[in-house]
Amino acid sequence: MSSPVAVSDQLSGLAGSGVGSAAVLERYDQVLMKTFGTPKRVFVRGEGCYVWDAEGRRYLDLLSGLAVNALGHAHPTVLSAITGQIATLGHVSNFFATPAQVALADRLVAMAAGHRPGRVFFTNSGTEANEAAFKITRLTGRTKIIACEGAFHGRSMGALAITHSAKYREPFEPLPGEVTFVPYGDADALAAAVDGETAAVVVEPIQGENGVVVPPAGYLTRARELTAAHGALLWIDEVQTGVGRTGDWLVHRAEGVDADIVTLAKGLGNGFPIGACVAAGAAAELLGPGSHGSTFGGNPVAAIAGLAVLAVIERDGLLAHATAMGEHLVDAVGRLGHPLVAGVRGRGLLRGIVLTEPIAGAVSDAALDAGFVINAPRPDVLRLAPPLIVTATQLDGFVAALPGLLDTAREGEH
Known part of the structure; x- marks a missing residue:
């Protein structure tokens, strides 16, 4: 029998074994890529x-x-759910189904799709949820996407293509196209940009990374009207705003708007990595077998974390x-x-x-x-x-x- 592994031994000389921040930061500077600067x-x-x-x-x-x-640190209900699930079944890949995965998908479809049929693609982050959504838009047969100035949708190549900031975009260009940016909250500018060639309009109901910018009343409703009139998809990024953050499950649903694609993450797992791309109506059928995938997305531990978060938000x-x-x-x-x-x-x-x-x-x-x-x-x-x-x-x-x-x-x- 092999000897037990002491995880604490691997923290030797670092915080967690009685040593302060200096030792951790010194090693951080030597072994972590410099993407976040100095903590x-x-x-x-x-x-x-x-x-x-x-x-x-x-x-x-x-x-x-x-x-x-969303529920703070070390929430007992989430901890209990995660530890119980991982002690039972932690990962099986998406060649197989698990009850937690299906139960969470049911909850998210009911939350995001409303009265329409819907389907979920699970990911590990909001960026990945937006990547899945981007691929859905391509399967409409159109390539033009309307995004907003000030938008932030993630750092991967697809999510970056619909993120507005030049400092994020320019070092990695050329990015996937064809993306047109319009002023956020300007319904007239949006109306001028959406046409019969538009695959989707992607919009955040509140722009968090741009400084918590709220659009004028009725903006999301107008976006829904314009996309419906031109046969385009309305893709709403609720990665930061969703799952109770704003006092509603989803901002756009609270405003009576139906979206074709909704992306979620952040608060859904209370720190356990999980994201979701929820599509409704005809958009839900565009991704088919082999058209997208994720090794870890929707594993039973992440799914049970999501179910626990939703349950606590409701209960409390x-x-x-x-x-x-x-x-x-x-x-x-x-x-x-x-x-x-x-x-x-x-x-x-x-x-x-x-x-x-x-x-x-x-x-x-x-x-x-x-x-x-x-x-x-x-x-x-x-x-x-x-x-x-x-x-x-x-x-x-x-x-x-x-x-x-x-x-x-x-x-x-x-």
Whole structure:
């Protein structure tokens, strides 16, 4: 019999065995590709809405791993579901089916397709879900895609082709075409671009990476009307906004809009990698045997994690809670009356605090030093996407600290 493997031995000399952040960051710089720059902290533990670094300092996590940890860290129901499933059956490949996979697909079809028949392709991330959606659009026989300025749909070649930022796109061009970008939220510009050659319009109901930008009322409805009129697909990317983040399961469904393709990920697995491309109606039949695949997508552990997340959101009334806490945050920040705050935009617990000066990066750094995890997607926007379980007391602690963070950042910039 072989001797047991001690996983802790492989952490020797790194955080987790009593050594602080410096050792981890030194090795990180030597063995990790430099795609993310230098990490700002080394986190070793999480519970609820809090994380701890290698030195034992606690932080209120108001970013949820970029809107991923919808139920916070180490949620007992998700942990129980994952450990129970992996102890029973962890992976079998997509040559075979598992009950968890089918049950989660049922839930997502009901959520995204509404009254129409639908099908799901499971992935490991939002980028991969968008890759599957991109391939679906090609099977319409058309190649023209309308995307939006400010859009972010991922970093793989297909997802990057419909992502607007030049700094992400240009080093990797030529990218898959034919993609036309129109101003986000401009229904007239969209109407001018969509025609009989259009395969799909792809749109985020709220642009998270662009600074939590919300389109005008009726924009998604108009996009549905235009695509239907020209026989094109409406593809809605709810990777960041879906699964309760905004106080509804899906933003577009809450607005009464039917999409042909919906992409999901992030909060669906509460940290366990999972994504989904849900197609409805005729679009659901376009991918056939051999036309796409994934080794890990939809494995039973990921699927059971998704089922657990949905069950907890329902059981604990977290859709209503996300709405209430989002409104509480907006009101509390507004009451500060701080001259550096122009306002708060967003929906539910996806919020952008808009600043009057481009100091968001410095504010984010000051917040981290003070024990709060947020980020700055734009120079003048702070993004908050806390776990859906966040309390008013926790949010109030951040709001109370915010004036000092703003003042510190402005003084540092000047």
